[in-house]
Amino acid sequence: MPTFYSIYTRLLRRYGPQSWWPADSKFEVMVGAILTQNTSWLNVEKALDNLKKNDCLSCDAILKLKPNKLAVLIKSSGYFNVKAQRLQNYCEWFSRQKNPDTRATDELRTDLLSINGVGPETADDILLYAFHRPVFVIDAYTRRLFSRLNLVYAQDSYEDLRLLFEKKLAKQKNKVKLFNDYHALIVRHAKDICLVRNPDCESCCLQRQCSYNE
Numbered sequence: 327m328p329t330f331y332s333i334y335t336r337l338l339r340r341y342g343p344q345s346w347w348p349a350d351s352k353f354e355v356m357v358g359a360i361l362t363q364n365t366s367w368l369n370v371e372k373a374l375d376n377l378k379k380n381d382c383l384s385c386d387a388i389l390k391l392k393p394n395k396l397a398v399l400i401k402s403s404g405y406f407n408v409k410a411q412r413l414q415n416y417c418e419w420f421s422r423q424k425n426p427d428t429r430a431t432d433e434l435r436t437d438l439l440s441i442n443g444v445g446p447e448t449a450d451d452i453l454l455y456a457f458h459r460p461v462f463v464i465d466a467y468t469r470r471l472f473s474r475l476n477l478v479y480a481q482d483s484y485e486d487l488r489l490l491f492e493k494k495l496a497k498q499k500n501k502v503k504l505f506n507d508y509h510a511l512i513v514r515h516a517k518d519i520c521l522v523r524n525p526d527c528e529s530c531c532l533q534r535q536c537s538y539n540e
């Protein structure tokens with residue numbers, strides 16, 4: 327049975343460090359984490375570029391925009407009316423934060439989850455990639471890959487899976503860097519090789535650890 331850490335080292339050897347999250351600022355990571363819900367990163371990039379071109383990639387600017395104007399700027403990311411509202415909800419919360427970097431991770435997470443439109447995956451993206459907290463992000467790619475590896479049940483709750491990863495990697499050092507890269511590597515592998523249909527098992531660096539096709 328492979329360990330969670332050994333899967334990471336194999337993926338790292340195969341793809342190298344992924345240097346996530348692609349953004350110029352902490353605030354851009356936060357906006358990207360909200361816009362990426364149910365859409366591809368390419369569509370998010372277009373929306374982020376549009377916000378930048380219009381000088382609107384800041385908390386103040388987003389709060390000052392009329393919701394329909396903001397929705398037009400982020401249109402490429404899909405569900406733009408809902409996401410415009412979510413972005414403004416987030417910015418209202420963020421603008422009230424005096425010194426979020428000094429707050430305990432659990433407290434910050436609970437607070438993030440209380441924002442309308444911020445679910446566990448978005449909250450954990452923000453915690454890990456913007457606030458640099460050791461929180462493991464779970465997504466559909468993680469469920470698919472690790473259930474095929476027989477290490478998790480795909481239907482387990484988000485919270486159960488997050489806690490399982492954090493427990494299995496508890497002994498490792500420099501967890502923020504590890505979790506940052508591990509999640510990015512999972513996304514890379516699931517997008518390139520371990521596809522929903524017809525996974526490319528012949529080219530897979532985890533083939534010997536996987537019983538999916540047995």
Ligand code: SF4
Pocket residue numbers: 471474475519520521525526527528530531532533536537538539
């Ligand atoms: S062997 Fe196939 S199913 Fe298993 S992890 Fe690799 S690509 Fe996915």
